[in-house]
Amino acid sequence: MKIAAGIDIGGTSTKFGLVDFQGRIIDRGEISTAKYPAPEELVAKVCDAIRELLKRNNFKNEMLGGFGIGSPNGNYFTGRVEFAPNMNWKGVVPLADLFQKQFDVKAIVTNDANAAAIGEMLFGAAKGMNDFLFITLGTGLGSGIVANGEMIYGHDGFAGEIGHVIMDVNGRVCGCGRKGCLETYCSATGILKTYIELKLAGMRNESDAQLFSKETIDGKYIFQRAEEGEAEALEAFNKTGKILGLALANCVAFTSPQAIFLFGGLAQAGELIFEPTRKNFEANLLNIYKGKISILPSGLNESDAAILGAASLVFKYNS
């Protein structure tokens, strides 16, 4: 078996690596997505970097078995990225073609979350599972649905957009242009909004708000405040977990999975997010599902998963 190039394109950065069939990352790199707003330019830079990786590991270019690419709104059937909400790209980008112009090997594209879900199935904690959900809590909320042992792509390749299930028609404005999507609450961005709302609600005067506005608030900040026992930070995790628990309970009514894996920055907060999620999940499950479904952390190393997941596309489909 040849090696695969796994490429994970995110709104902020693009990660890539060379992966062998046992799921070992041989070498890796990362570039800023934002720095190369044109997809052609980004692909060229990534391919240059992969040529470098091949060279410095003494692999001939022919050793490369294929590209696996995870990208927001990546379409498995067409190889394109279509109207990605958290990317600067406009319209439809023929991503697989762009890679195939650079290297004479097959390029397989899918949603970044689908790629990670396949990674979880081949190399992670979902080994041997036929029915599971994989949820990434990153900038947005991505999801991959595996049922009957197969990734669910849907009629058009766009299945598994659980982050865009509408939880509240009058809710927060979403990047997709609608309101109240799950990811506006349950994602790194979502918990940040919730936390700031809670902080502002508790402030009594202008100077409080001015002091607060000088802080750089991100996921890590909220996590640290919660670890210190700050009420608003704890409440932000509780609120986020409560909405996520309800949403996941609703998800179960679709595909009745064996387990649900949580992945991504927000999931790294551990019990701060898992505990309220599990509690409200179980409380909202239909009785036939109660006590049957585990909400688990991903079995993939956070820094490896995106590359491994993307590369696993090559091992799963490029036979």
Add this chain to the structure above:
Amino acid sequence: MKIAAGIDIGGTSTKFGLVDFQGRIIDRGEISTAKYPAPEELVAKVCDAIRELLKRNNFKNEMLGGFGIGSPNGNYFTGRVEFAPNMNWKGVVPLADLFQKQFDVKAIVTNDANAAAIGEMLFGAAKGMNDFLFITLGTGLGSGIVANGEMIYGHDGFAGEIGHVIMDVNGRVCGCGRKGCLETYCSATGILKTYIELKLAGMRNESDAQLFSKETIDGKYIFQRAEEGEAEALEAFNKTGKILGLALANCVAFTSPQAIFLFGGLAQAGELIFEPTRKNFEANLLNIYKGKISILPSGLNESDAAILGAASLVFKYNS
């Protein structure tokens, strides 16, 4: 190919028939489910009736290739009916076993909606479709999910309970013991509640309410009032379609189907329910799905679908 017995167990009545492999119902019967509260008794009565059907059509018992049984909360993997919310049965009923004690042929059980979905796939309007949703708007709201050309049963056989997706945590009490499930709004029972709420809200004095309470209000009544242009009846259909449209738009984010089929008494109301459903469906779809997914009436004859669907289990799985 032998013939199959298709049996559809509903909260009110149990329908059954003999079906050939081309989806023709050779003969059929129906008994009251409510009259036989013990499942053993119901199964014995159904089997007696099927022996009669075989006899009067000059089939030997050996011609029977199997039983396909659709039942609320029927489990394909275990052959049991577990905690069916709209039935009088308590706990777990080993339905396949009960049938197999009466006839020495395989009995295959699933959710009544899953059975009808397989019927739609083999004999109806979903022929050749790999990804579709089948929604029954009956006493409750049942659903069957087909993805990658296969029925989604989930880890435990209980996938496809879309009727129990929670639309409003503070909403109507559901038969399942929770609140705000989709089926409390979008079902024959749901529209009845909505209509009565609307009528009562418009009443100004006790005598109005007394007159109203003498009417026998059911789905047919509301349909007739709507056909006559009564504001509350039209509004009841609008409200029901609005909630259904939103719920179906959320469904699409899971399996991205090619089409959604609506079946059952409420779907028989035609454009009265389809028009507001389609309108709010399209309005709430994520942009990547817009204009791609058809909401269609089932291609199965209303009076045949339940039996055909159940029998199709035998043709699909009993090889």
